[in-house]
Amino acid sequence: MPTNEQIRLIEHTLDLCRKVWNFALRERSYWINSRKCPVNACSIISEYIIPANELYPNYNAQAKSLTLAKEQYPELKTVNAQVLQQVLRKLETAFIDMKRKGMGFPRFKNRYKIRSFVYPQLGKAQFLKDNQIKLPQLGWLEYVKSRKIPDGFLVKQARIVRKASGYFVILTLECDVNVPDVLPSGYPVGLDLGLDKFVATSNGALIERPRFLDSLHRKLTLLQRRLKQKQKGSSNRHKLNRQIARLHQRIADTRKDWHFKLAHSLCEDAGMMFVEDIDFRVGAKGMLGKHILDAGFGQFVSILQWVCWKRGVYFDRVNKDYTSQVCPQCDTHSGKKELKDRVHSCPECGYTTHRDVAAAQVIRFSRNLCAGTQRGSNCLWRRSDGDS
Known part of the structure; x- marks a missing residue:
């Protein structure tokens, strides 16, 4: 339940996240396109020209460029630095999934496509109080608590999500506990x-x-x-x-x-x-x-x-x-x-x-009968109801 000023800051953060995503994606796509054309078969209309010694703009290179860009574009300083870094991490994951999972090439985003951003660290100070949470630059926000945070769990991250019905906060919890797999038993x-x-x-x-x-x-x-x-x-x-x-x-x-x-x-x-x-x-x-x-x-x-x-x-x-x-x-x-x-x-x-x-x-x-065995085993018609 953010105030009007907090809504303005959330929308401003989403807008800057979109700009950082589009700029970083364009930088990567230009570098990739400049390596596609053979030197003896260039287009007679236009071609992407990037020096041969220019390294691939991965996450580390773009995160360093983002820090330097804040001196030229002071608008980037108005948003939490880690929020913008998480945008670059998400882009890095998208390019990794493109090869690992066979997914498509990442797309440019308009103002309707970027709908969330994440605070990866919330600090050690007290940031939870009843139905309020304190987030960097946004301050204290009231929210409808869907469930109580269990004892022994620590809140590690907070993600702000914009939906058609309003704004939501998703809390990521951490606990040092091992949950055993469910064993096959019962009806x-x-x-x-x-x-x-x-x-x-x-x-x-x-x-x-x-x-x-x-x-x-x-x-x-x-x-x-x-x-x-x-x-x-x-x-x-x-x-x-x-x-x-x-x-x-x-x-x-x-x-x-x-x-x-x-x-x-x-x-x-x-x-x-x-x-x-x-x-x-x-x-x-x-x-x-x-x-x-x-x-x-x-x-x-x-x-x-x-x-x-x-x-x-x-x-x-x-x-x-x-x-x-x-x-x-x-x-x-x-x-x-x-x-x-x-x-x-x-x-x-x-x-x-x-x-x-x-x-x-x-x-x-x-x-x-095959419960607990490796998935996809060839036990297709075996029965255990006592009739087989």
């Missing part, structure tokens, strides 16, 4: 995710999929239609953009809240939880991508994994191949099913149930 539950039923459990429960986007889709369409008529850069367009952003955040918050409540309800009577190992980003690029993104399967699996760890429930992922083609009772391969086939009926043993429930039971059986 196993398999989960099958889908668009027809959001979750089907191996116990036979079918949970419908809420349409988070559809509930506010008409209002969102009207606002985006008005946005086309606004002049770019105008204050009315900026106000309408904020209104659209608040609506998107409302949809996202509703989805996330439902995911957390569902994850906790599934962990009530379970000792082990198994889901399919699926990359939902592939399906999000197809013709059902809008519905897959609205359901948020990837977010739900991540939340479920965290809730299982918090509540002491063993969590593991299962090979997704053939889970809908095998009978959970007799392990008979019944062949590929069409999407319209919603009932599993085994021609061998006559077992009949909902298709998604059968898949969830196969998921449970496939890893029940």
